[in-house]
Amino acid sequence: MKSSSTGKKRDRGPYLYLAPVLIGLTVFTAGPVIASFLLSFTRWEISTTPVWSGLENYRALFASELFWQVLGNTGYYVLLYVPFSVLTSLGLALLLNQKLRGLAFFRTIFFLPVVTSMVAAALIWGWLYNSDIGLLNYLLSKIGIVGPRWLEDPRWAMPSLVILSVWKNAGYNMMIFLAGLSSISPEFYEAARLDGANAWQRFRSVTLPLLSPVLFFVVIVTTISAFQVFEQTYVLTRGGPANSTLTLSYYIWQTAFQFFNMGGASSMAYVLFILLIVLTFLQFQVRKRWVYEQ
Amino acid sequence: MGIRTVKAEASWKTIVKYGVMCAIALLMLIPFLWMISTSLKSPDALLSMPPEFLPLAPRFSNYTDVFSRMPIGLFFFNSLKISVLGTIGELMAASLAAYAFARMQFKGKNILYGLFLATMMVPFQITMIPVFMIIKWLGWMDSQASLIIPHFFGGAFASAAFGIFLLRQFFESIPKELEDASRIDGAGRFRFLIKVILPLSKPALGVLGLFVFMGIWNDLLSPVLFLSSEDKMPLPFGLATLQAAQHTNRYDLLMAGTLVSIIPIILFYILVQRRVSDAFLRTGIKG
Numbered sequence: 310m311k312s313s314s315t316g317k318k319r320d321r322g323p324y325l326y327l328a329p330v331l332i333g334l335t336v337f338t339a340g341p342v343i344a345s346f347l348l349s350f351t352r353w354e355i356s357t358t359p360v361w362s363g364l365e366n367y368r369a370l371f372a373s374e375l376f377w378q379v380l381g382n383t384g385y386y387v388l389l390y391v392p393f394s395v396l397t398s399l400g401l402a403l404l405l406n407q408k409l410r411g412l413a414f415f416r417t418i419f420f421l422p423v424v425t426s427m428v429a430a431a432l433i434w435g436w437l438y439n440s441d442i443g444l445l446n447y448l449l450s451k452i453g454i455v456g457p458r459w460l461e462d463p464r465w466a467m468p469s470l471v472i473l474s475v476w477k478n479a480g481y482n483m484m485i486f487l488a489g490l491s492s493i494s495p496e497f498y499e500a501a502r503l504d505g506a507n508a509w510q511r512f513r514s515v516t517l518p519l520l521s522p523v524l525f526f527v528v529i530v531t532t533i534s535a536f537q538v539f540e541q542t543y544v545l546t547r548g549g550p551a552n553s554t555l556t557l558s559y560y561i562w563q564t565a566f567q568f569f570n571m572g573g574a575s576s577m578a579y580v581l582f583i584l585l586i587v588l589t590f591l592q593f594q595v596r597k598r599w600v601y602e603q
Numbered sequence: 604m605g606i607r608t609v610k611a612e613a614s615w616k617t618i619v620k621y622g623v624m625c626a627i628a629l630l631m632l633i634p635f636l637w638m639i640s641t642s643l644k645s646p647d648a649l650l651s652m653p654p655e656f657l658p659l660a661p662r663f664s665n666y667t668d669v670f671s672r673m674p675i676g677l678f679f680f681n682s683l684k685i686s687v688l689g690t691i692g693e694l695m696a697a698s699l700a701a702y703a704f705a706r707m708q709f710k711g712k713n714i715l716y717g718l719f720l721a722t723m724m725v726p727f728q729i730t731m732i733p734v735f736m737i738i739k740w741l742g743w744m745d746s747q748a749s750l751i752i753p754h755f756f757g758g759a760f761a762s763a764a765f766g767i768f769l770l771r772q773f774f775e776s777i778p779k780e781l782e783d784a785s786r787i788d789g790a791g792r793f794r795f796l797i798k799v800i801l802p803l804s805k806p807a808l809g810v811l812g813l814f815v816f817m818g819i820w821n822d823l824l825s826p827v828l829f830l831s832s833e834d835k836m837p838l839p840f841g842l843a844t845l846q847a848a849q850h851t852n853r854y855d856l857l858m859a860g861t862l863v864s865i866i867p868i869i870l871f872y873i874l875v876q877r878r879v880s881d882a883f884l885r886t887g888i889k890g
Contacts, residue, residue, distance in 0.1 A: 329696040544846070
């Protein structure tokens with residue numbers, strides 16, 4: 310009794326349960342977020358001690374032609390990947406959102422690439438993309454198309470990475486869309502059907518508005534993750550050919566751990582961070598226009 | 604128009620739907636099938652044009668070769684060790700935290716919870732350099748401790764936010780009366796978590812276990828940052844390093860190794876796949 314009456318007043322229990330993740334949050338996330346902000350204003354080549362240099366890193370960044378190219382590459386990837394991937398996921402989800410037998414089987418197959426590691430996926434696709442003896446160009450030649458030199462051609466390298474990423478990730482957003490679709494009451498469809506709406510009209514006037522909050526969520530999360538594309542580049546192209554696949558994320562890693570310019574890399578990371586925050590904010594602004602609130 | 608024509612039309616539609624679905628499933632499977640086919644070819648058969656879709660003389664010895672000529676066995680063992688220990692750590696950390704958020708009242712609860720969810724927005728590039736320095740300072744550079752121990756605190760690049768979120772929802776769905784009943788029995792909070800909540804939460808723990816295990820098993824970034832010795836590498840980093848090192852034309856062996864690397868995770872997924880779809884429904888993402 311005694312212990313419980315004193316324990317009521319100041320219950321330290323909850324913080325004890327939270328201790329491991331709170332330590333993790335402080336040491337691995339909150340602390341580093343602040344530290345790298347400060348580091349972005351320093352000159353620091355890992356072996357030396359950081360020296361305060363004000364805005365020099367940022368000035369150098371924006372004066373560097375390569376950095377602008379990297380930003381452009383990243384934007385190009387995002388613009389190709391996000392719509393292509395979201396539409397693929399939505400298509401797969403619509404296909405599976407029917408009353409048919411054996412759908413679980415297809416759902417499992419569509420989700421298989423998601424559980425596969427990006428490294429494994431990239432190795433497989435690197436082999437499919439092989440310009441001379443790869444399967445892809447062989448199949449294309451069968452229908453009379455001379456396939457491009459996928460990963461070796463600066464014009465095709467980025468689209469190649471996009472195709473790989475869509476294949477690898479489509480199943481994930483598909484599951485989120487499926488969950489969203491299953492929460493739409495069948496009564497809406499019946500009402501639309503009684504009004505004589507065809508499949509496309511039902512999609513336009515029932516599915517799309519009711520799914521729009523989920524669609525919005527998916528677009529935001531997919532955009533954020535697209536900005537962080539790293540592994541595909543690491544395994545397949547290392548930023549080449551001719552810097553055509555050098556994306557922000559890979560370039561930051563390179564700057565920090567191959568060129569040992571920690572200050573410069575930190576400033577780039579913060580440019581990325583701010584870009585993501587601004588973009589998410591803008592997406593929330595336009596949300597009001599196209600997301601249907603129930 | 605009789606009922607019969609309507610029915611005939613409906614069954615035609617069904618056939619077309621299945622046809623489309625099979626076609627797409629095949630499209631999704633081609634990379635996997637090609638990997639399997641390649642893994643059974645001889646180096647000569649790799650180069651043949653037109654390619655052999657099914658290897659004419661399947662070489663199962665590729666699978667013994669990949670273990671004897673490449674350190675795939677070692678990579679596999681490393682991956683298993685890191686992933687199992689890391690998953691245990693992260694499930695423990697997430698369960699404890701989720702329990703506090705689901706069942707206890709304390710100061711700053713909502714702010715803290717929001718803070719955890721906010722960490723999901725932080726890109727890894729921001730924390731990468733300081734985390735690297737911390738791991739170095741802890742003396743875990745080029746040691747698997749760097750890949751395991753952080754998970755007991757929620758992970759180096761993903762605070763346990765997703766896990767806390769998923770488990771909190773599940774824990775909250777467990778009737779409060781159970782807790783009151785066990786209180787009367789004199790059981791403490793911790794006992795209640797271990798004896799009642801966790802056993803009841805097996806479905807949620809299974810799904811979370813899959814996602815955490817998958818995240819660690821498939822991770823490339825942390826090993827790239829923290830490891831340098833080949834004998835400590837897990838599979839993805841090991842495979843990527845092998846491929847880069849030998850500018851390989853031995854796609855037969857590389858694909859065999861790749862297949863070996865994805866089999867455990869696919870088995871794990873198939874084991875809990877029903878619950879995976881439930882989890883997507885349950886987390887009920889609202890925009």
